[in-house]
Amino acid sequence: MRWVALTGLVALVLAAVLAGPLTGQDPIAQHLGDRLLPPGTAGHLLGTDDKGRDVLARTLYGARVSLLVGFVAATAASAFGMLLGLLAGYYGGWADRLITRAGDVWIAFPFLVLAVATLAVAGSDLWILVSLLALAGWVTPTRVTRSLVRRLRGADHVQAAIGLGAGDARVIRRHVLPAVLPANLVVWTLTVGTLILIEGGLSFLGLGVRPPTPSWGNMLNDGRGFLEIAWWMTAAPGVALTLTVLLTNLLGDALRDRLDVRLRDR
Amino acid sequence: MRRRLAGMLTKGAGLVVVTLGILSLLFFIIRLSGDPAAILAGPGASPEQIAETGRALGLDRPLWMQYREFLADTLTLRLGDSLLTQRPALDMVLDRLPATLLLAGSTLLTVLVVAVPVGAFAARFHGRLGGRAVALLTAVVQAVPNFLLGIGLIWLFSLYLGWLPTFGSGTAAQLVLPTLTLAAFTGARVARLLRTELLEDAGADWMRTARAKGVPGLRILVRHALRHAGLPVLALLTVEVSYLVSGAVVVETLYAYGGIGKQLVDAVFNRDYPVVQATVLVVAVGVIVVNAVGEWLMGVLDPRTVA
Numbered sequence: 001m002r003w004v005a006l007t008g009l010v011a012l013v014l015a016a017v018l019a020g021p022l023t024g025q026d027p028i029a030q031h032l033g034d035r036l037l038p039p040g041t042a043g044h045l046l047g048t049d050d051k052g053r054d055v056l057a058r059t060l061y062g063a064r065v066s067l068l069v070g071f072v073a074a075t076a077a078s079a080f081g082m083l084l085g086l087l088a089g090y091y092g093g094w095a096d097r098l099i100t101r102a103g104d105v106w107i108a109f110p111f112l113v114l115a116v117a118t119l120a121v122a123g124s125d126l127w128i129l130v131s132l133l134a135l136a137g138w139v140t141p142t143r144v145t146r147s148l149v150r151r152l153r154g155a156d157h158v159q160a161a162i163g164l165g166a167g168d169a170r171v172i173r174r175h176v177l178p179a180v181l182p183a184n185l186v187v188w189t190l191t192v193g194t195l196i197l198i199e200g201g202l203s204f205l206g207l208g209v210r211p212p213t214p215s216w217g218n219m220l221n222d223g224r225g226f227l228e229i230a231w232w233m234t235a236a237p238g239v240a241l242t243l244t245v246l247l248t249n250l251l252g253d254a255l256r257d258r259l260d261v262r263l264r265d266r
Numbered sequence: 267m268r269r270r271l272a273g274m275l276t277k278g279a280g281l282v283v284v285t286l287g288i289l290s291l292l293f294f295i296i297r298l299s300g301d302p303a304a305i306l307a308g309p310g311a312s313p314e315q316i317a318e319t320g321r322a323l324g325l326d327r328p329l330w331m332q333y334r335e336f337l338a339d340t341l342t343l344r345l346g347d348s349l350l351t352q353r354p355a356l357d358m359v360l361d362r363l364p365a366t367l368l369l370a371g372s373t374l375l376t377v378l379v380v381a382v383p384v385g386a387f388a389a390r391f392h393g394r395l396g397g398r399a400v401a402l403l404t405a406v407v408q409a410v411p412n413f414l415l416g417i418g419l420i421w422l423f424s425l426y427l428g429w430l431p432t433f434g435s436g437t438a439a440q441l442v443l444p445t446l447t448l449a450a451f452t453g454a455r456v457a458r459l460l461r462t463e464l465l466e467d468a469g470a471d472w473m474r475t476a477r478a479k480g481v482p483g484l485r486i487l488v489r490h491a492l493r494h495a496g497l498p499v500l501a502l503l504t505v506e507v508s509y510l511v512s513g514a515v516v517v518e519t520l521y522a523y524g525g526i527g528k529q530l531v532d533a534v535f536n537r538d539y540p541v542v543q544a545t546v547l548v549v550a551v552g553v554i555v556v557n558a559v560g561e562w563l564m565g566v567l568d569p570r571t572v573a
Contacts, residue, residue, distance in 0.1 A: 105280035107505060108557055112512030113530065113549050114288055117542050120534035121295040121305075197411050201516050204413045205531055217413075224417055224520075228425055238414045246409035 002254035008247045016067055019060035027053060027061040028212045036230045047232045049222060058214040059236045065215040066244065070196035073130045077137030077195070078188045082180065084138070085145025086172060090153060100146070103139040111136050112201065119207045129199065129208055136198055137191045144187050148180045182259040186252055193248035200241055216241040274561045278554050285550035286340070289543055293336050296539065297329060305537065307349070345547065346540040348533075355540035359526055359548045365435055366514055366525030369444055373510060374503070376449040377456055384453075385460030386487060392465055400457070407454040412513050416447040416520045433522035444521045448513050452506050459502055463495035497568050504560030511549060 015022060031052035039047040039055075046055040088099040115132050122128050152158055158175050166174075202208030203217025211218050216237040223233030255261075296305055303320035304311070311319070319325075324332060339345070345355045388400040423443060424432040434440050467473055468491075476486050515527035522528065526545055533541035 101276065101280055104277060105284050108277070108281060108508055108553055109284055109288075110508040110511035110515075110549055110553065112515045113546060116515060116530060116534055117288065117292060117546055118295070120537070120542055121292050121539070193409070200411050201413060201512075204411075205516065205519055207531075207534065220413060220417065227417065227421055231421070234417055234421075238417070242406075242410050242414065245411070246406065249405065249409055 001250060002258060005247045005251035005254055008243070009251060012063060012244060012247070013067060015060055016063035019057065019064060023054060023057040023060060025054035025057035027058045027214050029053070036226070038230075039232050046236050047230070049219075049233050050226055050230070055232055055236045058219060059216070059240050062214040062216045062219055062237060063240060063244075065209050065213065066196050066199060066217075066241070069126070069130055069133065069199050069209075070192045073133035073195045073199075074137060074188055074191040076130070076134035077191055078141045078184055080134065081138040081141025081187075082145045082184055085142040085180070086149055086176065088142070089146040089149025090168070090172065090176065092150075092153075096146070099142065103142055107139050111198070115198075115202060116205065116207055119202070124207055124210050126209070129202070133195045133198060137195055140191065141184055141187045144183050145180050148183060149176055152176055152179055183261045186256045186259065186261050189248055189255060190252035193245040193252070196241070196248070197245055274558050277557055277561075281550055281554050281557070285547065286337070288546055289340055290333070290337075292539070292543060292546075293333065297325075297332065306539065340543075340547070343547075345544045348541050349538045350533075350536050350541075355538075355544040356548075358529065358541055359544045362524060362526045362529050363548065365523065366518070366527060369441065369448065369514060369518070369523065369525060370507075370510060372441055372445045373448045373452070376445055377453045377503075380449070381453040381456035382460060382492070385457040386464060386492070388457065388461040389464035389468070392461075401461075404454040404458050407450050408458075410450070412447055412451060413516050413520055415450055416443070416517060419443050419447060420521075435522075435524040440521075440523070444517050444523050447520070448510065448517050451513065452503075452510060455506065456499055456502060460495055460499055463498055464491055467491055467494055493567075497564065500560065500563060500567065504557060507556045507560075508553060511553070 019027075031048075034044075034048050034052035035050055037044050037048040037052075039045065041047060044054050044056070046059065049055055049058065084099050088096040115136070118132060119128065152175070158171060161171050161175055199208055199215070200217035200220070203215045204221045206218070206221060208217055209215035211222070219237040220234060220241075223230070223237070226233050303316045303323070303325055306323060307316045307319040324335070343356060347353060348355050348358055351358065384400060384404075388397050388404075391397040391400075420432050420443065423430045430442055431437075431440050432443075473486070473490060476490050481490070511527075514525060515530060517523070518525045518527035519531045526548065530542065530545045532538075533545070
């Protein structure tokens with residue numbers, strides 16, 4: 001299962017990177033003479049959309065945006081979450097209470113309402129989008145790191161290191177950080193999928209990645225109006241998005257079993 | 267009881283802080299952008315109207331004075347009028363609230379009616395074909411984004427079969443597709459959690475005792491196993507409310523369902539900031555209420571947690 005998921009994701013990343021040479025099509029330039037060609041038409045394996053653009057090319061270029069946004073935002077969220085989790089778990093006290101509380105409250109607030117409201121006033125810049133998504137994903141890595149670090153803090157080898165006079169920085173770098181990395185790799189993988197879904201939702205609403213730049217979310221929004229006459233406009237990005245999220249979820253689950261990580265929080 | 271109440275209050279206070287934080291963020295982004303008067307006067311305003319808005323809002327005053335006034339207005343629920351309809355923004359949101367609550371209620375009901383039997387089935391047939399099929403199905407359902415599922419349901423039930431309307435709100439038929447779309451993700455999560463909990467409980471002493479004294483299978487499930495597994499499910503549902511509201515924004519927009527989510531997205535596109543602010547505020551109050559009710563229900567179901 002692990003290899004299926006990993007191979008699938010690597011193939012997807014390669015297809016996204018090689019979108020240009022693979023399709024030889026421009027995902028943005030319009031060819032109004034070639035509107036709504038069905039799949040299988042010469043030169044357009046998955047047909048064309050309502051503006052005569054190749055659907056396969058747009059789906060692959062869309063993969064770039066979705067994967068890039070998902071990877072970058074999930075990495076930022078994981079880094080931020082691990083830092084907070086270390087602070088809370090290692091030092092305890094008021095920092096722990098504050099961070100834990102903040103996480104509970106943050107989870108309780110509907111994220112999309114916040115994101116929609118912010119994008120409304122701040123505009124849909126790609127980096128604003130990435131920052132927002134990073135904010136959507138920080139709580140799980142924080143919680144996972146915190147609970148692991150709390151347990152480690154009392155472990156014999158950590159106590160021994162402290163007893164031998166190792167400073168906080170050394171203990172964290174040598175003994176704590178390596179032990180929380182496997183669990184955070186699992187969380188990171190699952191977060192990538194979640195954030196790609198949220199990006200899709202925002203782009204679908206017209207608030208994430210703006211046309212003409214293709215993203216799966218805004219392609220689905222475009223395709224909605226042509227559902228009866230051009231199903232491929234919806235099917236291609238829809239299948240791509242679902243498959244990507246399914247693969248990251250499978251990879252996350254497989255890694256969790258492989259690395260023997262228990263995640264009560266999910 | 268006192269500790270539970272204290273927990274409820276801290277979480278409520280935290281949510282108030284987050285809400286004020288979000289509203290303040292919106293305030294500062296607008297004020298610090300190029301021309302706040304032009305934004306707040308609404309699209310298509312004449313230069314005179316923009317100047318008038320600037321004067322009325324006192325935009326020439328220092329930022330901290332404006333912010334103080336903004337905070338006072340927010341806390342006393344003076345959120346201003348919609349830039350589009352000139353009606354009080356809060357009234358507009360409250361008008362649409364029942365539609366969203368109806369959708370949320372029917373979604374929760376659907377989740378419980380479908381997910382509980384499915385989760386119990388998956389646990390009962392664990393390791394066999396039936397259990398595996400359910401596990402796979404719930405994994406796929408969790409990976410399908412709600413807007414895609416919605417498009418699929420529209421295609422199947424509205425365009426292909428012609429059974430249900432594609433959009434709008436007000437009739438029972440118009441509630442079916444949005445409810446199904448919204449219920450799928452949460453339903454899958456609840457079914458999976460319930461399955462895990464039931465499997466963990468299956469080997470417990472009290473389950474063995476119940477079986478040993480000859481309690482019938484269905485009665486064990488309902489009276490013993492489900493009652494015990496109900497607590498984590500309830501905890502999940504409380505958290506899940508924030509996902510449901512997020513989902514409602516997308517689903518209402520997709521089906522042109524007249525709730526606060528659709529109105530929020532419309533307001534964003536119309537640059538109708540007072541309505542955006544009022545929606546954030548109403549949603550926050552709703553979330554605080556739901557969390558309080560959730561905590562209270564947990565206490566009723568499991569007196570042990572009320573220390």
